[in-house]
Amino acid sequence: MRQRLSVALVAMAAAASLAAQQPTTPGQIRPRPAEGRDPEFPPPNIREYKPRSTLVVPAHPVPRPKFPTIDFHGHPTPLTTPESINRVGEAMDSLNLRVMVNASGSSGDRLKQQIAAVAASKYKGRFVMFTTLNLQDVGPGSGARLAAQLEADVAAGAVGIGEIGKGFGLSARKADGTRLKLDDPELDPVWETAARLKIPVFIHVADPSEFFEPLDYRNERWLELALYSGRRYQDRTRFPSFEELMAERNRLFARHPKTTWVIAHLGWHANDLARLGRMFDSLPNLYSEVGAILYDLGRQPRAAREFFVKYQDRLLFGKDSFQPDEYPYYWRVFETFDEYFDYYRDYHAFWKLYGLGLPDAVLKKLYYGNALKITPGIPRSGFP
């Protein structure tokens, strides 16, 4: 018995030393197992365990941003009636949102209808419209046709293209049944027309890289993927890989250096800001919007602050889904040095946020300066 125990102990020690030798990701320390113990009570699952933080530190909630702001990534309810316009407009007033880009792009009559409804409302000048592109069934001649439609929509008052959704690249099919690649040359006339008309192209490519990775307990987005089947792109017979999409995207941007590109969600590189920095370095006409990746900024406040200062001329505020009560989390992350505070969506992130404390000059560019610079069609009034 004693001998058997000592054999077992030797085996355990060997296993422990093997585990200690296994390489860890740089900057990570392998956690020490709980000395072989099992909890005396059934452990909670990840949805149940929401411990109260006992940390007491100064808190500075920011209900309104320090400067009037442009939401470059707005998805308001359709702006076709005075009631809808007033409801969104009142929420914008309370949040110091001076202008919202309606990135739920529309074209033709629907575009004209929204432009006319806003112009006739008391929120005239507070919304601008982007146009959209129908990228289904692209085939010979589609590029020229879409470019002509783009010209007509811009003549009618659209001030940009977008948001081009993630279906472009992930799932949209050409007329011949193959996947429409992001850098398909058929669409070149569209991007060249955007450059000539001096309007930005706002494009969302792919989704967080974890959505393409195996759904196991090492996946950072396990809960979100378990909740939403439509976000699982693991099946390579149906979807390209994350890196395939990134390669197509980068070739597209490089081939059209005169087009102003705004990549949504920091290009899904908020978890690897150096990668996005290299893209900014090589593509002077590339900009990015910061919606729906706050969890990644708030877990690396020092690196993110450095990045926002270095690339302050390339970043635009945008929120994506229109939930007025979520905006103040952004202001708090950008404007304060607060520590360890809650994020608003537990399936995006199971960690807390820290503030970046951005300087005023950077905030002004992020909140409105860069959007005004690249979008001549946004009214200038109301900004400092």
Ligand SMILES: [Zn+2]
């Ligand atoms: Zn969007």
